[in-house]
Amino acid sequence: METKEQLRKLVHARRGQAASTDLTRDSEIIFRKIQCLDEYIISGSIYAYMDFQNEVMTRAFLARALGDGKRVAIPKVRDGRMEFRYIDSLRQVEKGALGIMEPTAETDPADSETALMIVPGVAFDRKCHRVGYGGGYYDRYLKEHPNHITIAVAFDFQVFDEVPHEEYDVTPLYLFTESCRYKKK
Numbered sequence: 001m002e003t004k005e006q007l008r009k010l011v012h013a014r015r016g017q018a019a020s021t022d023l024t025r026d027s028e029i030i031f032r033k034i035q036c037l038d039e040y041i042i043s044g045s046i047y048a049y050m051d052f053q054n055e056v057m058t059r060a061f062l063a064r065a066l067g068d069g070k071r072v073a074i075p076k077v078r079d080g081r082m083e084f085r086y087i088d089s090l091r092q093v094e095k096g097a098l099g100i101m102e103p104t105a106e107t108d109p110a111d112s113e114t115a116l117m118i119v120p121g122v123a124f125d126r127k128c129h130r131v132g133y134g135g136g137y138y139d140r141y142l143k144e145h146p147n148h149i150t151i152a153v154a155f156d157f158q159v160f161d162e163v164p165h166e167e168y169d170v171t172p173l174y175l176f177t178e179s180c181r182y183k184k185k
């Protein structure tokens with residue numbers, strides 16, 4: 001089994017080599033599947049990340065969720081902690097911590113404890129274990145807010161037979177790729 005750092009380097013290289021048209025197409029496939037889920041249909045709030053450096057692309061999904069009447073929140077990092085803030089439009093974002101797009105200052109703090117949350121990651125296995133970027137932001141947030149319905153998204157090339165995981169790692173309920181759906185075991 002690869003180490004977390006080895007997996008991060010490997011997946012970063014794979015994402016860098018992927019054609020942008022493939023990433024766009026596969027992102028659309030992933031989110032079409034999610035939008036058919038009962039969990040999406042009944043959810044009033046969607047929490048999701050803003051894609052960065054060839055991650056599964058979330059912007060079209062966020063725009064559709066807003067169009068579906070969902071309350072949409074995206075993360076903002078402040079003082080080493082991640083919080084979610086509601087946006088009414090994708091125009092309410094600006095470059096923030098680590099160069100990632102974040103909500104602007106005038107957005108309201110998100111307050112749903114049962115939102116459908118789209119979780120990013122670097123590498124996953126078929127049991128939904130997740131290797132993140134190493135900052136622990138999502139693990140800490142989800143430990144404090146355990147009632148969110150968590151769905152990780154990744155491209156097929158980010159899924160491995162097994163990834164290293166620790167007791168403190170929070171495992172998403174589902175993992176969706178362009179060709180598969182996995183459920184936490």
